[in-house]
Amino acid sequence: MRAKLIVGNWKMNGSRAGNATLLADIVAGLTGVITDQAPPACAVCVPSPYLQQCEEVLSGTPIAWGAQDVSVHCFGAFTGEVCAKMLSEFDCRYVIVGHSERRAYHMESSEMVASKALAALQEGMTPIVCVGETLEEREAGQTEAVVGAQLDAVLEQLDADAVARIVVAYEPVWAIGTGRNATPEMAQAVHAHLRSRIAVRNGEAAQRIAILYGGSMKPDNAAALLAQPDIDGGLIGGAALKAQDFLGIIRAAK
Numbered sequence: 001m002r003a004k005l006i007v008g009n010w011k012m013n014g015s016r017a018g019n020a021t022l023l024a025d026i027v028a029g030l031t032g033v034i035t036d037q038a039p040p041a042c043a044v045c046v047p048s049p050y051l052q053q054c055e056e057v058l059s060g061t062p063i064a065w066g067a068q069d070v071s072v073h074c075f076g077a078f079t080g081e082v083c084a085k086m087l088s089e090f091d092c093r094y095v096i097v098g099h100s101e102r103r104a105y106h107m108e109s110s111e112m113v114a115s116k117a118l119a120a121l122q123e124g125m126t127p128i129v130c131v132g133e134t135l136e137e138r139e140a141g142q143t144e145a146v147v148g149a150q151l152d153a154v155l156e157q158l159d160a161d162a163v164a165r166i167v168v169a170y171e172p173v174w175a176i177g178t179g180r181n182a183t184p185e186m187a188q189a190v191h192a193h194l195r196s197r198i199a200v201r202n203g204e205a206a207q208r209i210a211i212l213y214g215g216s217m218k219p220d221n222a223a224a225l226l227a228q229p230d231i232d233g234g235l236i237g238g239a240a241l242k243a244q245d246f247l248g249i250i251r252a253a254k
């Protein structure tokens with residue numbers, strides 16, 4: 001059975017003082033939650049300036065940390081970019097790549113997302129590869145074609161071993177920050193489709209890879225989503241900014 005994975009995506013939120021309180025509350029709240037033999041893994045993906053703070057506060061706790069993006073380049077004259085080697089210096093375990101906000105606001109293509117996933121893997125980090133359709137695409141019956149193509153573009157760049165080392169996140173664009181989540185059945189259907197696309201390349205990896213759901217996941221809808229056979233966790237936006245909500249989702253994943 002796949003262990004559940006709950007990841008907070010803080011997006012461009014936080015402050016040193018606010019983070020200190022939020023992280024302390026999450027760590028304190030986890031005592032008593034992570035006690036059984038198959039605990040949900042959890043992590044927070046934070047703005048790069050706060051990685052050092054996460055490293056200081058979260059080392060030795062059950063919570064891992066990561067970044068929200070990575071450059072396709074290794075080093076050099078790329079003003080504003082942060083490369084994978086820099087992120088790995090802060091012991092990041094995860095890097096989100098291909099979030100729909102980056103695809104939409106920064107014109108990231110699926111090919112670029114694939115390069116970013118590779119860059120993260122090469123530095124020993126786990127890319128969380130995001131895919132998702134817009135409302136227009138869903139209404140046009142294109143969901144599987146859209147998310148399948150987004151995922152295939154990444155899988156094509158990876159050898160069979162590397163395929164086994166990614167995490168996938170299905171985030172319907174219309175569900176992000178809207179309070180409107182996919183129903184468990186809708187999400188399950190897409191997750192099963194994504195797993196079948198992975199199985200074409202590496203059947204064993206397809207059974208092991210975590211496929212997270214993201215899009216208005218909250219404590220009150222998390223249990224039903226996470227009960228689906230192909231939903232292995234959550235990528236949480238707004239609810240990751242409130243300790244009690246984030247902890248509520250982690251509890252639902254137990």
Ligand code: 13P
Pocket residue numbers: 009099171175176177178179214215216217235236237238239
């Ligand atoms: P919300 O949970 O705020 O809808 O955000 C989801 C998301 O985009 C996580 O990456």
